[in-house]
Amino acid sequence: MSRIIVITSGKGGVGKTTTTANLGMALAKRNRKVVLVDADFGLRNLDLLLGLENRVVYTAVEAIAGECRLDQALVKDKRHSQLALLPAAQNRMKDAVSPAQMKQLVMALAKKFDYVIVDSPAGIEQGFQNAVSAAREAIVVTTPEIAAVRDADRVVGLLEANGIRKIRLIVNRIRPEMVEANDMMSVEDVRELLAVELLGIVPDDERVIVSTNRGEPLVLSEEPSLAGQAFDNIARRLEGETVDFLELTTPPEGFLSRLRKILTTRIL
């Protein structure tokens, strides 16, 4: 049976769309048929992150309204034919679609794909309700900031109310050096508060911004990056593999400083 996963957060700007793009690409690389649904009607940007903006012809709203066939609205990815995108309309607002219509749409997609990943808009209003309407699983993205965690907590409550039991957590934009200096909430702090299963930890990485602007998800990049590695690991965990969480406590400094660190910790 295909899996319908909503990616949500409550707060904006924590990396929902980036996560959706990278996760979709990572799963497609593993030869899964994946469709990404941009549920952020009115403010679409998943197509930008995937570099597919210039291929968008129809959108989800037109497919729902019956102005085009569903497969006409799907945009095939230029790099991986296994990956497709259902873009959101930019000219319509979030209440142009009802949760029931959205559910119907997602169920139709679920017949053809292994994974339907829905990118939810920020907030908990109609757009969020649309995005979660068909989902059977949820991934809550948060950053280690108090406001993001608070919103994530609220969203977990709403997901539970919507009958979604499989809720997992991605802590994005961790900065190990700040956690070590006690200037940032640790993953453990976040997990203890939200009390949901941890799916992945993604370190803060400037290359994410570069890849976003280029429309090239980080997991496709030739040169290895920790964040890209983290998204690959998340995809593997989604597939049921047991993968250790990235060791983020040692910042990638030079060999000498790492050695010094080991020595000092031994002494202590």
Next chain:
Amino acid sequence: MVSDSPTPTDRDVSSELTDTAESTQSEGLNLHQQIRLKSDGGQLVVHLPPQSDSDTAGELTWQELWQQLKHRLQASDRSWQPNTRVRVVAGDRLLDSRQLQELDDALSQAQLKLERVFTRRRQTAVAAATAGYSVEQPLAQDLLQQTSELSATALAEPLYLHTTLRSGTEIRHPGNVVLVGDVNPGGAVIAEGDILIWGRLRGVAHAGAAGNPQSLIMALQMEPTQIRIADSVARAPSDKPSQYYPEVAYITPHGIRISRAADFVRPTAAVSPDN
């Protein structure tokens, strides 16, 4: 509780709270936004909050109501046997057939069976009857008597919940509340009686909300955003203790105090000899 110990409460280890000597208004507990679940003669009665005709601010929308119902059903799903019959008291609230269906779905997910609908609205009665539920409609004269429902003085039966109270959820109950689970920041418990939290209290707790200063707040780990007992308000100190113990918050003549549960002596035993 160690209530019959002769020693005065001055031994209390911690009076960690800084009082903000400020009183909250207490005019009885406002239950107008709460769904209430009650058991009555083997069946479960679900009271929906009332709805006025005008668009009053702060009134629950259907969606908020539905979310609250789902939370409450999930939090107390051990309180009934499967296939318990349910009577929904909708009162003045208008329910259309779609909403009735959603109610039924939510209840059947919790293994409950919606059977009867009590309503004062004709449209709701018609919708409920069409959907196959038995309908109760009061006679016109009964309307006046119905309003006395909330003026009871005895506390309601305790509310037992098994859940994590997450940000944005609020529990109001005209009696004692027992919560197995955490209260996260942004969550709130407001009770007319005591509040016992078998978990971490990180949100807001208000015991004795109708003005009873004897009320207590108990938690395994007390790190509240704010606690209130009757008219007093206190917030937790900004520096966190290195270790947490189960603790009890209560009112003294000097404001709200917290002591370790192991050392706690019911304040009434000591307040009278002291003064």
